[in-house]
Amino acid sequence: MQYISNFTPLLNNVKLSNYVRFFALATVLFLASCAGKQEQAQVAQAPSLPVITISQGSQETFVDYPAAIEGAADLEIRPQVSGTIDRIYVNEGQLVNKGQLLFQISPLPFKAQLNNAKAALQAAQAAVLNAQLEIDKLTPLVQNKVVSAFQLQTAKTAHQIAVANVEQAKASVNNAQINLAYTEIKAPISGYIGRLPKKQGSLVGPADPEALTNLSDVHEVHVYFSLAETDFINFNAKYEGNSVNERLKHLPPVSLVLADQTLYPANGKIDMVDGQFDKTTGAITLRASFPNAKGVLRSGNTGKVRLGMAHNNVLLVPQASTIEIQDKVFVYAVGKDNKVSKRPIKVLGTSGTNYLIQDGLKSGEQIIAKGFESLKEGDLIQPEISKPVTAYNATK
Incomplete structure (x- = not known):
């Protein structure tokens, strides 16, 4: 309509025939119609996409470290004298008490x-x-x-x-x-009997390369895991204390993830840090002790020690709302004018399906939740406000 108002004075001033005047007016109307459709097309090109608002809060994350499980005491049962086994009093896997007779060598x-x-x-x-x-x-x-x-x-x-x-x-x-x-070989501790490679009538002696059996005391298990040098530095900086022993007292309980990815029902406590780093791996070994009254864990089991770490004033961004390009993570931030800008973010860690953001976003800013694959820098969108992403205390 703006085009018509611009051309009307011109048509009135020019002395033209009615036919020419009608043709010119039709042309103006056609051009105005095309311009209106173009403006509508530009508005229609702005896609409607879900947008989430980022907020700040506290978050606890968990880091898993591969671990090896050993009994509180794992002993090899070996003969002190040479002779023939007269009798075996136990079976493989049997729970025995301290002082119980295991083997009888011919006396x-x-x-x-x-x-x-x-x-x-x-x-x-x-x-x-x-x-x-x-x-x-x-x-x-x-x-x-x-x-x-x-x-x-x-x-x-x-x-x-x-x-x-x-x-x-x-x-x-x-x-x-x-x-x-x-000649009477008795259990030095209470525990579970291992394999019995020697049978009744076998000739045995102290110099045998193979033990009569193994005996594991697993009423409590020791779980050994390693920290890299950087992780150990962060570990020391995080907890209070002037020495390692003092810091151990302030450590929270740790969890054990079993081989089937289930959590062991009881928590453990880190109670030992090795005196030196392994020169080969550049890591230091820590030990966590777990109660094992029901005997669920055995020496030789594997799993993962799960350490909890608290983060204050962090932002959460769904991993599905990010895109990774050349080892960098980006989000599509939405400005006040609803224009999109691709912004790099620094990831601190993960919590479930979310990224913990250390830098690149601020609390209250908005990002596109999904559907941003075809967007370019500066594109206009129509935001659909979704539920804000807030930090929370993750459960185990």
Whole structure:
């Protein structure tokens, strides 16, 4: 209509025939119609897209570290003496108590050794009596100068040798008793029996490369995991304390993710930090202890230690509302004039399906939630306000 008003004075001033005037007016109307359609097309080209508002808050994220699980005590059960296994009193996987009999090695050779040692002791004790009798006989003779003092001194020396032989014989008896006791192999701790590679009748000895079995005390398990140097520096800076032991007291409980990605029902506590970094891997080992009253965990299990980390004054952006280009993450921010600008953001970490944003956005700004694939810098959109993305305390 603006085109018609511009051309009307011109048509009135120019002296034209009615036919020419009608043709010119029709042309003006046609041009005005086309211009109106073009303006409507420009408005129609602005797509309607969902927009979310970013807000600031506190957030707790979790980082998982691969871990190896060991029992509170993992022992190899080995024989202390050589011999043949007479009997095995336990089964593989059995729970045993401290002091319970596990294996019996044939005791007959060791009983014979004990008897020989006892006999040698008795002979040594008899030799002491005989030496004492010799001293008693020579003493008055020396006093009466019937025999020389040298003979008495020789008798006393023989007595001392006999006494020493008695002590040596007693040690042999004790050693034989110890070896005989070693034929009964008992559990040094309470725990679960491992595999039993040796069977009844097998010849075993202390030098065997393979143990009789393994015994694991798993009423509590130790879970070992490693932190890289950078993570360990952040770890030390985050918690209060002048030493590692003081910082350990301020650590929150940690979780254990099992091999099937389920969470172990009980939380653990980090109670040890290794004294030095591994030169090969550049990492340092930490240990978390978990209760295991039901025996669900066994030595040799694997899993992941999940550490919680609190973040204050962070922004959350859905990962689906971002685009990654050459290792950089971008969002499409919406300005006050509803024009779009592609903006790089710095990601601090992830929480579920959201990114934690360290830099690149401010609280209260709006970004396009989805449908931005074909947009260009400076494009105009019609925003559809969606539910704001707010920070929250993530659950485990």
